[in-house]
Amino acid sequence: MDYGESGPRKGKAMDQLVIHENAALAIVEGVVAKIGSHVEAAEWTAKTRVDCEGKLVTPGLIDPHTHLVFGGSREHEMSLKQKGVPYLEILKQGGGILSTVKATRNASEEELYQKSTFHLTRMLAFGVTTVEAKSGYGLEKETELKQLRVANKLNDNHPVDLVSTFLGAHAVPEEYKNNPEKFLDVMESLLDEIKSENLAQFVDIFCETGVFSIEQSRHFLKKAKAKGFHVKIHADEIDPLGGAELAAELDAISAEHLVGTSEEGIKKLADAKVIACLLPGTCFYLGKSSYAKARKMIEEGVAVTLATDFNPGSCPTENLQLIMTFAAIQLKMTAKEIWNAVTVNAAHAIGLGDERGIIAPLKQADLVLWNATNYEYIPYHFGVNHVQTVIKKGEIVYE
Ligand code: NIG
Ligand code: FE
Numbered sequence: 001m002d003y004g005e006s007g008p009r010k011g012k013a014m015d016q017l018v019i020h021e022n023a024a025l026a027i028v029e030g031v032v033a034k035i036g037s038h039v040e041a042a043e044w045t046a047k048t049r050v051d052c053e054g055k056l057v058t059p060g061l062i063d064p065h066t067h068l069v070f071g072g073s074r075e076h077e078m079s080l081k082q083k084g085v086p087y088l089e090i091l092k093q094g095g096g097i098l099s100t101v102k103a104t105r106n107a108s109e110e111e112l113y114q115k116s117t118f119h120l121t122r123m124l125a126f127g128v129t130t131v132e133a134k135s136g137y138g139l140e141k142e143t144e145l146k147q148l149r150v151a152n153k154l155n156d157n158h159p160v161d162l163v164s165t166f167l168g169a170h171a172v173p174e175e176y177k178n179n180p181e182k183f184l185d186v187m188e189s190l191l192d193e194i195k196s197e198n199l200a201q202f203v204d205i206f207c208e209t210g211v212f213s214i215e216q217s218r219h220f221l222k223k224a225k226a227k228g229f230h231v232k233i234h235a236d237e238i239d240p241l242g243g244a245e246l247a248a249e250l251d252a253i254s255a256e257h258l259v260g261t262s263e264e265g266i267k268k269l270a271d272a273k274v275i276a277c278l279l280p281g282t283c284f285y286l287g288k289s290s291y292a293k294a295r296k297m298i299e300e301g302v303a304v305t306l307a308t309d310f311n312p313g314s315c316p317t318e319n320l321q322l323i324m325t326f327a328a329i330q331l332k333m334t335a336k337e338i339w340n341a342v343t344v345n346a347a348h349a350i351g352l353g354d355e356r357g358i359i360a361p362l363k364q365a366d367l368v369l370w371n372a373t374n375y376e377y378i379p380y381h382f383g384v385n386h387v388q389t390v391i392k393k394g395e396i397v398y399e
Contacts, residue, residue, distance in 0.1 A: 006358070008275060008303035008348040009340040015298075017336045017375065025057070027365040030393035034361060050389065050396070052369055056377070058339065059359055060129025060366030060390065061320050062346035065256050065277050065307035067167075068133035068154075069116045069147045072103030074312045087286055087314060088210050088238060097137070097171040100312050104137035104147065112150045119310065120160050122318040124398050127387045129366040130161045132307075132350045134204055136170030139183075141190055144168050148199040159397040163350045165232060166194050169205040169212055169220055180212065184220050191227045201351060202253065204232040207246065209239040214246055221250050230351060236260040237282070248272035254305070254349040258292045259283060266293065270301040275349040278341075279309040280326035286314055294331035305345040306338065325382035335376040367391040 009016070024041030026033045036044075038053075077099075080090055090096040104112070116133075123131060133151040138144035148164055155162040168187035176183035194200050203224035207217040221231045230253045235243025240260030247255035248268035254275040258265075269276055278292045297304055306327050309315040317323075320342060327333045327341065347357025356364040369389040372378060378386055390398040 006354060008305075008345045008353060010270075010303040011298060011301040014304065014337045014340050014345075015334055017339060019375070023057075025359070025365075025367075027391075027394040030365055030395075032359060032361055032363050032365050035359065050369065050391070054373055055388065056370040056372045056375055057359075058368050058370065058375065059343040059357055060368055060392065061127045061342050062130045062350070062352075062357060063123060063128050063307050063310070063320050063342075064132045064254070064305055064346040064349040065279060065309050066131055066133055067136060067309070067311035068119060068131060068162075069112055069135070069150045070100050070104050070137045070312055071107035071112060071115070072100060072312065073316070074099060077313065081287065088208070091171065092210060094174065096313055098174065100137045101139050101143075101171070101173060105140070105143045109146050109150060112146065113153060116150055116154055117158060119318055120154060120158055120162075123310075123320070124160050124390060125387065126319050126321055126385055127368040127370075127390060128160065128318075128320055129368075129390065129392050130163075130347070130350070130352065130356060132163050132165060132202075134165040134167040134170075135200070136167030136204075136206075139168065139171060139173040141186070144187075144190060145193070145199065148194065152199060159392045159395075163202070163352070164200040165202040165204045166190070166200040166224075166229075167204040167206070169217075171206065171211055180216065184212070184216060188220065188223050191224060191229070195227050195229070201230065202232050203229040204234060204256075206234040206237075207241060207243045208234065208237060209241065214242055217243070218246055218250070221246075221252075225250065232256060232277075236265070240265075244269050244274075247274045253351065256307075256309075257282070258297075259288070259290065261293070263296065266297050266300050266302060269297070273303070275303045275305055275345060277305050277307055277349055278327070278331060279307055279315065279323075280330050281317055281323045282309045282315040283330070284326055285316070291330045294327070294333055298333075298337065303345050303348065304333070304337070304341050305349045306341040307346070319385070321378060321386060322382060324379040328379040335379055338379055339375055365391060365394040
């Protein structure tokens with residue numbers, strides 16, 4: 001399957017896929033060289049052949065929103081959640097994100113590297129070939145840079161490619177609890193070093209009640225833009241503060257969550273061509289009854305992508321296939337929309353739309369061969385792994 005010409009898919013185009021039946025692919029030096037029929041392919045010379053008979057082949061999945069690098073875990077919060085203690089209340093009491101901050105500060109760089117390798121390898125096994133990873137569990141210079149270095153080292157050493165996002169503005173740490181502005185100044189002071197060492201390509205902020213306000217988010221992200229970063233926003237995840245409108249105003253590359261976004265906010269995202277990154281696994285795991293209005297977004301011409309939001313608190317899963325099922329059941333997205341969301345649109349949401357996310361000549365040969373005969377089967381049959389083989393830059397990296 002490929003998606004024709006380049007650009008994120010929006011509106012009705014999200015419901016279109018190009019499907020090649022009985023097709024064959026040639027890969028040269030890590031990129032797709034040609035697509036033909038299996039009859040033509042009998043004439044092609046090749047060092048390695050992979051038999052795909054009767055199987056679905058798609059672009060490698062792309063997970064454009066994860067909090068991959070962190071210390072510890074938070075299973076002890078489950079009973080609090082069951083008692084009805086809200087996510088933001090756990091955070092206010094010094095738990096939640098702040099409990100992961102303690103564990104991440106206490107972990108060595110090597111420990112974080114080993115732990116993140118484990119999670120990333122699991123993502124690969126689920127068919128994910130490119131991942132965005134955010135910092136945000138340091139909330140101080142040393143640990144934020146440690147997280148970013150781990151993500152960069154993984155990008156160098158692991159078969160999965162990573163892009164990095166600086167999310168130093170993820171929560172207000174205990175030491176600055178009475179002075180969030182001062183804390184944002186400290187995070188802002190890291191931007192030059194992060195830029196000069198190319199430790200992150202994007203800057204993000206958690207714009208939420210009790211975390212960072214619209215005004216604080218605007219101020220911080222404007223500074224990041226002025227330093228040459230593309231920006232993302234955790235927007236309207238729990239309370240509808242107007243994060244989508246801010247994303248549009250700042251020309252963000254993507255806005256994330258958008259559960260409480262108003263119709264006006266959706267229109268603004270469409271006009272400003274901000275990609276909506278929806279995270280239905282998080283709504284599921286926080287036991288929410290309402291989900292982002294994906295149908296409305298698509299109707300208004302917004303390009304939608306989907307991600308796991310993999311993190312130790314609000315969505316501990318590496319399984320993007322499961323998110324595809326949530327998108328079908330809870331967001332009412334069609335199978336075609338879902339496939340566009342986790343491939344081509346995900347690539348655009350992390351600035352890599354020109355080189356990956358579709359199967360076409362000259363695109364990176366990141367492919368998944370599935371234990372399925374058709375694309376509708378993957379969101380349909382849920383909770384198991386359908387991957388047979390993962391190919392990264394033309395090489396088999398998982399089978
Ligand atoms: O996207 N909302 C903020 N950040 C994460 C959760 C992080 C955590 O709970 O550790 C999210 O849901
Ligand atoms: Fe997140």
